[in-house]
Amino acid sequence: MQPTDSTGHPSRFLGWLPTLFAAVLFALSYTPRVQSGEVLTGSFWAAAAFLVGWNALAAIVGRNRGDLVESTLRPHHYIQALCQLAVFAYWGWYWRPVYDMGVLIAGQLAFAYGFSMLLAWWRGGTYRLGFGPFPIIFSINLFLWFRDDWFYLQFLMLAVGFLGKELIRWNRDGRRMHVFNPSAFALGLFSLILIATDSTGLTWGQEIASTLTLAPRIYLFLFLVGLVVMYFFSITLIAASAAAVLFGLSAIYSAWAGVPYFVDSEIPAAVFLGLHLLVTDPSTSPRTPLGKTFFGTLYGLGVFGLYAILGAAGAPTFYDKLLCVPLLNLSVRGIDSLVRGLDTKGVVIPGIGGEAALVRRAAWWSPLRLNLAHMGAWILFFGIMASTGRTDGRHAGDSLPFWEVACEEGRRNACDRLLQLEATYCSDASAWACNELGAHYAEGAIVNGDPAVSRALFGRACELRFQEACLNLIDDTRIVRGEPRPLDLRLLLREGGRNLMGIPESELLTKACDHTWAFACQRAASAG
Amino acid sequence: MRDAATGGSPADRLSVAAGAVALVLAVWASLWIAESRNSATGETRPPDVTLPGDLDGFRPDLFYLPDDSLLGFVAIPEGPFIMGSDPGVDRLAFDLEWWGEGRVQGTVELPRFHMARFETTVAQYGAFVREANHPLPNPGSLSAPADHPVTSVAWTDAVAYARWLDGALRENPATPPALRLLLDEGWRVALPSEAEWEKAARGDDARIYPWGDQPPGNRANYRASSTSRVGSFSCPDCAHGLSDMAGNVWEWTRSPYQPYPFDESDDLETAGTDALWVMRGGSFADNEQFVRAANRGGADPGARRAFIGFRVALVR
Numbered sequence: 001m002q003p004t005d006s007t008g009h010p011s012r013f014l015g016w017l018p019t020l021f022a023a024v025l026f027a028l029s030y031t032p033r034v035q036s037g038e039v040l041t042g043s044f045w046a047a048a049a050f051l052v053g054w055n056a057l058a059a060i061v062g063r064n065r066g067d068l069v070e071s072t073l074r075p076h077h078y079i080q081a082l083c084q085l086a087v088f089a090y091w092g093w094y095w096r097p098v099y100d101m102g103v104l105i106a107g108q109l110a111f112a113y114g115f116s117m118l119l120a121w122w123r124g125g126t127y128r129l130g131f132g133p134f135p136i137i138f139s140i141n142l143f144l145w146f147r148d149d150w151f152y153l154q155f156l157m158l159a160v161g162f163l164g165k166e167l168i169r170w171n172r173d174g175r176r177m178h179v180f181n182p183s184a185f186a187l188g189l190f191s192l193i194l195i196a197t198d199s200t201g202l203t204w205g206q207e208i209a210s211t212l213t214l215a216p217r218i219y220l221f222l223f224l225v226g227l228v229v230m231y232f233f234s235i236t237l238i239a240a241s242a243a244a245v246l247f248g249l250s251a252i253y254s255a256w257a258g259v260p261y262f263v264d265s266e267i268p269a270a271v272f273l274g275l276h277l278l279v280t281d282p283s284t285s286p287r288t289p290l291g292k293t294f295f296g297t298l299y300g301l302g303v304f305g306l307y308a309i310l311g312a313a314g315a316p317t318f319y320d321k322l323l324c325v326p327l328l329n330l331s332v333r334g335i336d337s338l339v340r341g342l343d344t345k346g347v348v349i350p351g352i353g354g355e356a357a358l359v360r361r362a363a364w365w366s367p368l369r370l371n372l373a374h375m376g377a378w379i380l381f382f383g384i385m386a387s388t389g390r391t392d393g394r395h396a397g398d399s400l401p402f403w404e405v406a407c408e409e410g411r412r413n414a415c416d417r418l419l420q421l422e423a424t425y426c427s428d429a430s431a432w433a434c435n436e437l438g439a440h441y442a443e444g445a446i447v448n449g450d451p452a453v454s455r456a457l458f459g460r461a462c463e464l465r466f467q468e469a470c471l472n473l474i475d476d477t478r479i480v481r482g483e484p485r486p487l488d489l490r491l492l493l494r495e496g497g498r499n500l501m502g503i504p505e506s507e508l509l510t511k512a513c514d515h516t517w518a519f520a521c522q523r524a525a526s527a528g
Numbered sequence: 529m530r531d532a533a534t535g536g537s538p539a540d541r542l543s544v545a546a547g548a549v550a551l552v553l554a555v556w557a558s559l560w561i562a563e564s565r566n567s568a569t570g571e572t573r574p575p576d577v578t579l580p581g582d583l584d585g586f587r588p589d590l591f592y593l594p595d596d597s598l599l600g601f602v603a604i605p606e607g608p609f610i611m612g613s614d615p616g617v618d619r620l621a622f623d624l625e626w627w628g629e630g631r632v633q634g635t636v637e638l639p640r641f642h643m644a645r646f647e648t649t650v651a652q653y654g655a656f657v658r659e660a661n662h663p664l665p666n667p668g669s670l671s672a673p674a675d676h677p678v679t680s681v682a683w684t685d686a687v688a689y690a691r692w693l694d695g696a697l698r699e700n701p702a703t704p705p706a707l708r709l710l711l712d713e714g715w716r717v718a719l720p721s722e723a724e725w726e727k728a729a730r731g732d733d734a735r736i737y738p739w740g741d742q743p744p745g746n747r748a749n750y751r752a753s754s755t756s757r758v759g760s761f762s763c764p765d766c767a768h769g770l771s772d773m774a775g776n777v778w779e780w781t782r783s784p785y786q787p788y789p790f791d792e793s794d795d796l797e798t799a800g801t802d803a804l805w806v807m808r809g810g811s812f813a814d815n816e817q818f819v820r821a822a823n824r825g826g827a828d829p830g831a832r833r834a835f836i837g838f839r840v841a842l843v844r
Binding site for chain 1: 682683684687688691719782784795796798799800801802803804805828829830
């Protein structure tokens, strides 16, 4: 262990680096964004105070070992971080809350540096100063933020991620290393807690998952960013096999059931992001081609299965991409052993492995060439998916009338999806959706009848001035339905959160007609 | 994980244990926070309602309804009445009170019904909130004295109260026999229609105010700053002996707001329009023009205002 600072010289001053990061946090707490909420400001102060307190305690007990700092600049840190930053920049251009998060992410970075430094010193280790915290913080923030009133839990989540990285370790290939991808571990654990306590509302999770598609051609963008990561870190097989499994299963389900598996896409954009930038940490994934393929395949299967399980349990389905990663991390050594076993037996799966067999039989396939070949196959595959409208572009499941028809036709899960969509739009204050949902509960045809629930829904719709709902509320011997009002359409057609409040009504009707709302087509035609 | 648990040094195992404890603590803290959040916002707990042990003239055992054989419901006989205003007689009449079809007023035939003598009180609504665990978005609804009219209730709240009271009276063994008989005959508690309200307020002789054509004077709570106790304004000349049909609080009805002539059978024609429901009677904050029996007010069904309350009726 070399006791040096980043310039190679020992320095006791570095022992107070965490306090310097606390000062940064404190300074950031006076920015307008952090000052916008008392709890948010308090969260920053509490995080800063925690770092200062721990640093002081470490000094008292002689563990603020600032002399144990090494500088390390690892490509898999800064290249990954740059790719994540590109996603933030592009996404944020179309959904401004992302840019508003900038200061909060900076605060998290300061906390992460201070916390991980103190944790390393407290355990008698060397802190490696580099860009390590960047991909962890960026990765967490690409998937989950706590709302301002609960932001202290964001700092807690970071702490859990770093604790998991530092404390939960195993021997792998003769090296002592962390078991879990730190960001995925924190995200997975907190997702579980949020689901168990029905507290998803404390986070921006749902908005994050649904607003990626506000950025045009987001799949193409993620694909291009993913190519960079694939080139440098050879994770092509992980991402590609996960995507192939998801595209494949989604297509099979669609062909069988007649409705899309994921409501409004073949692969949700956030899952597409996850399979490029969340699950692909080289340190916590297999290293052999066959192992990577298994790993990616398992991720695809995991997301596919979890989506169904979460949906059936009534939990938000956007957690599907987060929950399975820690379990996959735990399976890495098992996958390594399995692959080694196959390799020893000389099993070769055309195109992907086993590695030793491939090396023996085609020596000119260097890892770089092999990865480029995999990338070529992935580019071809994505090109086919994109050109057949399975990535960016309109999707049948975007339209609520599609689900109404599918439900009437008795398509598998279509009525459940219809109810879910109506519930979502109702909670977004679409009076029409509340009335429709209330009608379903009153009729008891596609869901168990529940007069109390239907009245509550009619009441909500009525207070939103949907007259049909008021008529239903006052006389429950008949059901009155109506067409969505312009305000409803502005909510129903926003496809992931786009603000349609300002667009002219004629444009709104045209858009509604594109989404197969028959009444809108008639009105647009008569107006035009 | 197996290496971490068994293959490392004692220090490593200690670290793993410490990490596990930290994670458990994090989970526990989050659960605790989520629970406190639910408690703080009142999402899972019923509203905290304090009700008086006794209230003069009302029955605490029967949801603080008036203490008589019909629990405050007064019979309004069947028959015609004149609805709307003749500006030749009533110079304060608004245009929207004109009947249309070339007439200033219309004659409406109504079957017998029963009208509550008093506006629904804070105590009565409080009993409903407590018994039915009904949401209380505006805690100010129950801040007035128990025998004042409840205010800051939406039309949807009023409808919910009427539906709850109907069920509660049927289930309660203390319901007086005379009222139980009516319920058994098919009468039900509901908001009055606009026509029922007006007939109950002005009687059969087309009077401008519940007591006659004279200005209110000291017969009603109007041009004031707050509500008054229900029935506190003596009005021996008032039609059917009902109290506060002029002033105190606006009263929700079960009629959607639409132009005259009045016809309850065309209520469904309001589907597709923005919801607006009729309220009647004016409030403590209004002048004599607004507390006339024929005056019509309209409000969003979600409006919760300090001058809007309601009373119920027995109809079938």
